[in-house]
Each structure stands twice: as C-alpha cells, then as structure tokens.
Amino acid sequence: MSQKLTFKACLFDLDGTLVDTIGDIVYAMNAALAQVGIAPIDSQTCMRFVGRGLHNALKGALVEFGSQVDAASMQDLVEVLLHTYREHPYERSGVYPGIESLLQNSVASGLAVGVLSNKEDSLVKVIVRKKFPNIPFAMVQGACEGVPLKPDPATALDFARSLDLNPSEVLFVGDSEVDAQTAIAAGMPYALVTWGFRPRAELAGSGYNPLYDTVADLEKGVMV
Incomplete structure (x- = not known):
C-alpha cells in the first residue's frame, strides 16, 4: 500500500x-410490471430506477409508465418482485x-x-x-x-x-x-x-x- x-x-x-446484478433485477421487475400490463423493460431502462431499494425502483417504473396503483396493490406488486428475486437472486448476475x-x-x-x-x-x-x-x-x-x-x-x-x-x-x-x-x-x-x-x-x-x-x-x- x-x-x-x-x-x-x-x-x-x-x-x-x-x-x-441488473439481469436478475430486470427479471424480477418484469414479473411485477406484468401484473399491471406493462411490457417488459430492458436493462438500460431498469438502471434508471435502481439505487434506492427495490421498492423505490418499482415505484419509479410505475410512475414512468403511467400506472397508478393503490397502496394495497403496490404491496402486492412488491411481493411479486421480491418473491421472484428471492427465487432467482444471482443466476443472471x-x-x-x-x-x-x-x-x-x-x-x-x-x-x-x-x-x-x-x-x-x-x-x-x-x-x-x-x-x-x-x-x-x-x-x-x-x-x-x-x-x-x-x-x-x-x-x-x-x-x-x-x-x-x-x-x-x-x-x-x-x-x-x-x-x-x-x-x-x-x-x-x-x-x-x-x-x-x-x-x-x-x-x-x-x-x-x-x-x-x-x-x-x-x-x-x-x-x-
């Protein structure tokens, strides 16, 4: 040194x-976004949303694509995202x-x-x-x-x-x-x-x- x-x-x-890790984040994000009819996003798009936690990343994506959800629905989407990510945490990383x-x-x-x-x-x-x-x-x-x-x-x-x-x-x-x-x-x-x-x-x-x-x-x- x-x-x-x-x-x-x-x-x-x-x-x-x-x-x-973006590949696994994208995979999990797309699983959640599909629940509200948003087409799959790519890695470059997903990178814009990450950095402040997965919950905030998902919120950012929903806002960008104009999808408004209530608190209960948001929690359901977060659970889909986290469940998917927990099942596939590093396969694409x-x-x-x-x-x-x-x-x-x-x-x-x-x-x-x-x-x-x-x-x-x-x-x-x-x-x-x-x-x-x-x-x-x-x-x-x-x-x-x-x-x-x-x-x-x-x-x-x-x-x-x-x-x-x-x-x-x-x-x-x-x-x-x-x-x-x-x-x-x-x-x-x-x-x-x-x-x-x-x-x-x-x-x-x-x-x-x-x-x-x-x-x-x-x-x-x-x-x-």
Missing part, C-alpha cells in the same frame, strides 16, 4: 460496483472483471472490507456469499427494518465504529450519486466507478469526483 493513503477500510456498494482480485489485494494489504446496499438484506447476504465465498467481509448489510437506507449515513458510520475507526479512515466505493451522498454525510472519502448502473456523463454532470472507469484505474489511483 502507498504511504500516502490514510484509510484503513473500504465500504463497497454491491449492485453496479462489485456485481452486475456476474462479478465485474478485476473485482475479485481487488478485494483479495485489499484484504491482503490489511484493509477491512464491507458491503452496504439498499437491496433487501437477505438478498445481499445470499449474493455476497455466492459470489465472494472466500472474501472475509467485516460487514455485509442490506435493507431491513430499523436500518435506514443510503444516503442516510447511519450504517456506514456503524461500520467505522465497529472497526474502531474514524470515518475519514474508511473509503466508500460506489457507482451512484446515492453512494457519494452517503459518504459525504458520513464524513468518508469516496470513489465513484463508471462501470455500473449510472452513465459516466450523468456522474460527471452531478459534480461528484473522483470517477474511475476501470477496476485497474481504481486500484492504481486509490487502492495501491
């Missing part, structure tokens, strides 16, 4: 950062090239690593166990009752406290403005990657920096 770096842990977003090595190198260098996602907690844990069976994550946390979603910094701060670290010693790595906002609120340095669910132009236009286009760029610029 370079002596110029002061962080001692890395907290990673999951979807669009470590794992390309893959780890981004270079990520496994990045995580292994981080752990080998003495960094603690964690995962923080707005996806349902049980799904996050299943996907991480399946895709990274040999990485000793210090924390894997998704959405569950009583745990605020990103960009609320509470869980990111809990991660730092659990390691007895100052937030400034934890690097937050994600692929969206939500991740940057979480890091800023927590007082953590951050790096945004452009291989995920947000177009590079959108991230650049948001004013959040630095941006990294490849895992090699991230490892060279921040991790080593």
Whole structure:
C-alpha cells in the first residue's frame, strides 16, 4: 500500500460496483410490471430506477409508465418482485472483471472490507456469499427494518465504529450519486466507478469526483 493513503477500510456498494446484478433485477421487475400490463423493460431502462431499494425502483417504473396503483396493490406488486428475486437472486448476475482480485489485494494489504446496499438484506447476504465465498467481509448489510437506507449515513458510520475507526479512515466505493451522498454525510472519502448502473456523463454532470472507469484505474489511483 502507498504511504500516502490514510484509510484503513473500504465500504463497497454491491449492485453496479462489485456485481452486475441488473439481469436478475430486470427479471424480477418484469414479473411485477406484468401484473399491471406493462411490457417488459430492458436493462438500460431498469438502471434508471435502481439505487434506492427495490421498492423505490418499482415505484419509479410505475410512475414512468403511467400506472397508478393503490397502496394495497403496490404491496402486492412488491411481493411479486421480491418473491421472484428471492427465487432467482444471482443466476443472471456476474462479478465485474478485476473485482475479485481487488478485494483479495485489499484484504491482503490489511484493509477491512464491507458491503452496504439498499437491496433487501437477505438478498445481499445470499449474493455476497455466492459470489465472494472466500472474501472475509467485516460487514455485509442490506435493507431491513430499523436500518435506514443510503444516503442516510447511519450504517456506514456503524461500520467505522465497529472497526474502531474514524470515518475519514474508511473509503466508500460506489457507482451512484446515492453512494457519494452517503459518504459525504458520513464524513468518508469516496470513489465513484463508471462501470455500473449510472452513465459516466450523468456522474460527471452531478459534480461528484473522483470517477474511475476501470477496476485497474481504481486500484492504481486509490487502492495501491
């Protein structure tokens, strides 16, 4: 590790950062949208809705396609989405090239690593166990009752406290403005990657920096 770096842990977003999960999200979303007669959406369309939890992703899709549902119907649609996703959580998902090595190198260098996602907690844990069976994550946390979603910094701060670290010693790595906002609120340095669910132009236009286009760029610029 370079002596110029002061962080001692890395907290990673999951979807669009470590794992390309959009295929399974699209499959589950389309199962729910079909219930109200909405034609299947593709990956690029679905990417516009993700980042703030599956419930909010579904709400965004319904609004975009002009489908108005009452609270009870919305809950039914969420259940269809979650049931489908729980049945097929990772079949269409893959780890981004270079990520496994990045995580292994981080752990080998003495960094603690964690995962923080707005996806349902049980799904996050299943996907991480399946895709990274040999990485000793210090924390894997998704959405569950009583745990605020990103960009609320509470869980990111809990991660730092659990390691007895100052937030400034934890690097937050994600692929969206939500991740940057979480890091800023927590007082953590951050790096945004452009291989995920947000177009590079959108991230650049948001004013959040630095941006990294490849895992090699991230490892060279921040991790080593």
